[in-house]
Amino acid sequence: MYRFQLRPATTDDLDALTALEQRCFSSDRLSRRSFRKWLKRQHSGLIVALDDDNALAGYVLVLLQPGTRLARLYSIAVDPKQRGRNLGEKLMEAAEDYALQQRRPYLRLEVRKDNAAAIALYEKRGYRLFAQTPDYYEDHQDALRYQKRLLYLPDNAERLHLPWVQQTTPFTCGPACLMMALAALKQQPPSTTEELLLWREATTIFMTAGHGGCHPMGLALAARQRGLEARVWCNQTGPLFVDSVRDPEKKAVITTLHNYFVEACKAQSLPVCYEDFSAADLDDAITAGNIVLVLISTWRLDGRKAPHWVAISGSDEECFYIHDPDPGEDQAPLDCQHVPITREKFDQMRKYGQAKLRTAVVLSV
Known part of the structure; x- marks a missing residue:
């Protein structure tokens, strides 16, 4: 029986890791710099296996x-000389154990x-196949995406078939989410031009220290303009986002646009429910075949407390799944699709600002 010692990697393993990567892969290799980066990162686990001679x-x-x-x-490698000795399975077990120790009951991967x-x-x-990404690897081979639920038995909840769209600017998360809905409900392909036009229609012009975000009623009106049915949940009746800027003139601009959106919704008989909404309301909307866009605070994702629109791509008894249009600097696009967030954490995320704004846009055909 072959025995291997598994332990967390250290900086002393860098040379051996780099050499192993060269032996195992002809492309898409991790560099020594990448290994060093992941060793330093708080949100990563690098586990090595040593043979009886203490070699990697x-x-x-x-x-x-x-x-x-x-x-x-993210990556798994077995020395070609060690293959056929069940080491791949042992490393998978170690990966799953690590995920569970870190209170992550879902493990995903990509494979050629x-x-x-x-x-x-x-x-x-x-592991269950849930998506395929074409032209993912350096040699243009497709990637198959698999997921395993480590703690719970799979349920029969159907996930919405919602295409993922990446925002192309730092401020167009709302339009990117609306384009996801348009792609799902109207088969309308996304485009950068459409993204910017949607932002022009729905923006508050000013917000925080940068470009203005999208008002929920502005997004709903833009959706209605493109043939979708839309309704809005909002737990506040006054102007939104005014507490995110200090300049009185900017506050006046935001207030003017808010009032315009309110009157436009009334003129078009677009429903606006000035009440908070619950997880049960989200479940009901999803079950009915609607797509829901929700404004969240990014504090629990990146510590920035920024307002950010996401689209709900499904739900089950444990989690809501979101499409996040912004991969940021450290995430791959694959990490932003069908992201499982516990119901408790999602309830905390969907409060923005000192006023604890809760708002969402429900879309259908």
């Missing part, structure tokens, strides 16, 4: 997405479409 036989790298219940198996051996291993361990 393999490793697995797991990343933790802040503010969510999601872990991602032509890597039959790895796919067989993942499926044997209970």
Whole structure:
């Protein structure tokens, strides 16, 4: 029986990790600098396997997405000389154990479409295919995306088929989310021009220290203009976002636009419910086939307390799943799709600012 010692990696392993990467992969390799970065990161776990001679036989790298219940198996490698000794499965077990220790009951991974051996291993361990990303690897091979729910049995809840759209500017999260809904409900392909036009229609012009974000009624009116049915939940009746700026003239601009959006909704008989909404309300809207855009604070995701629109792509008894249009600097686009967030944390996220604004836009055809 082959025995391997598994332990957390240290900086002393950098040379061996880099050499192993060279032996295992001909492309999409992690560099020595990348290994050093992941060793320093708080939200990552790099585990190495040593053989009886204390030589590096393999490793697995797991990343933790802040503010969510999601872990991602970023990379796994087994020395070609050690293959056939069940080390890949042992490393997978270590990755799953690490994810659970970090209170991440969901583990995701990507695998080359032509890597039959790895796919067989993942499926044997209970990973389920949920998406495919074309042209993902350096040689243009497609990636298959798998997920395993480590703590709970899979349920039968159907996930909304919501395409993911990445925002192309720092301030167009709302339009990107609306384009996701348009792609799902009207089969309208996203475009940068449409993204900017939607922002022009829905923006508050000013917000915090940068460009203005999108008003929920502005997004709903833009959706109505493009053939969607829309309604708004909002727990405040006065002007939104005025507490995010100090300049009186900017406050006056935000107030003017708010009043315009309110009157436009009345003129178009677009429903606005001035009440808070619950998790049950979100579930009911999703079950009815609607797509819901929700304004959140990013504090629990990146510590910035910024207002940010996300789209709900599904829900189950434990979590809401979101499409986040902004990968930021440290995340891959794959990490921003169907992100599982516990109901408790999502309830905390969907409060923005000192006024604890809660608002959402419900879209349908």
